[in-house]
Amino acid sequence: MMVEASSTETYQLRGSTLVWYQGGNVVESGPADPEREPLEAARDPAGNGEPGPAGEPASCRAREVLQRVGDKWSMYVIDLLGRGTMRFTELHRGIDGITARMLTVTLRGLERDGIVTRTIHPVIPPRVEYTLTPMGRTLLDTIGQLVTWADSHLNEIDAARAAYDARHHAG
Numbered sequence: 001m002m003v004e005a006s007s008t009e010t011y012q013l014r015g016s017t018l019v020w021y022q023g024g025n026v027v028e029s030g031p032a033d034p035e036r037e038p039l040e041a042a043r044d045p046a047g048n049g050e051p052g053p054a055g056e057p058a059s060c061r062a063r064e065v066l067q068r069v070g071d072k073w074s075m076y077v078i079d080l081l082g083r084g085t086m087r088f089t090e091l092h093r094g095i096d097g098i099t100a101r102m103l104t105v106t107l108r109g110l111e112r113d114g115i116v117t118r119t120i121h122p123v124i125p126p127r128v129e130y131t132l133t134p135m136g137r138t139l140l141d142t143i144g145q146l147v148t149w150a151d152s153h154l155n156e157i158d159a160a161r162a163a164y165d166a167r168h169h170a171g
Contacts, residue, residue: 068113073098073106075143078132081116082140085131115139 068074076095080086086094092103107130110116115136121127132140150157 065113068109069115069139069143071106073102074110074115075146077103077106077110077130078115078136078139078143079147081130081132081136082144085129087127087129091130110136 069078073095076098077091080091080094088103088107091107092098092100095103098106107116107118111118111130114133117131117133119129119131121129
């Protein structure tokens with residue numbers, strides 16, 4: 001039996017096990033209990049009022065947010081917008097290798113999560129600007145530290161990759 005809760009969440013009863021899917025991925029499974037709602041049963045597989053480690057709502061939601069802000073393109077966008085408000089073309093030129101479509105998708109996701117604000121100025125042609133929200137600005141220190149770490153360890157990473165490739169391609 002399959003029960004669709006939304007376009008991204010589905011519950012499937014497999015024997016006596018309820019499986020919760022989100023976006024096509026198995027999020028949690030546990031014993032089905034006809035007395036409980038599917039979402040509650042999937043997030044509380046033991047049925048004792050304690051969420052399961054992988055099904056804990058906060059950790060699932062945090063993982064979703066971390067996937068957004070931890071995405072390489074999102075990190076570049078946040079880092080660039082940390083310098084100030086920018087137009088789409090400025091962002092596109094400032095991020096080497098990103099396609100216009102990927103930048104659009106990334107900006108929409110960041111806007112949806114409240115990290116970026118999109119402002120459309122009513123002029124001809126329309127001028128669209130992006131800026132970090134106050135919450136988005138709180139990410140700057142963390143992302144800046146990651147960028148600094150990556151820059152300062154490039155030579156070590158290159159050496160580690162070369163050594164790994166030599167070991168794994170030699171035999």
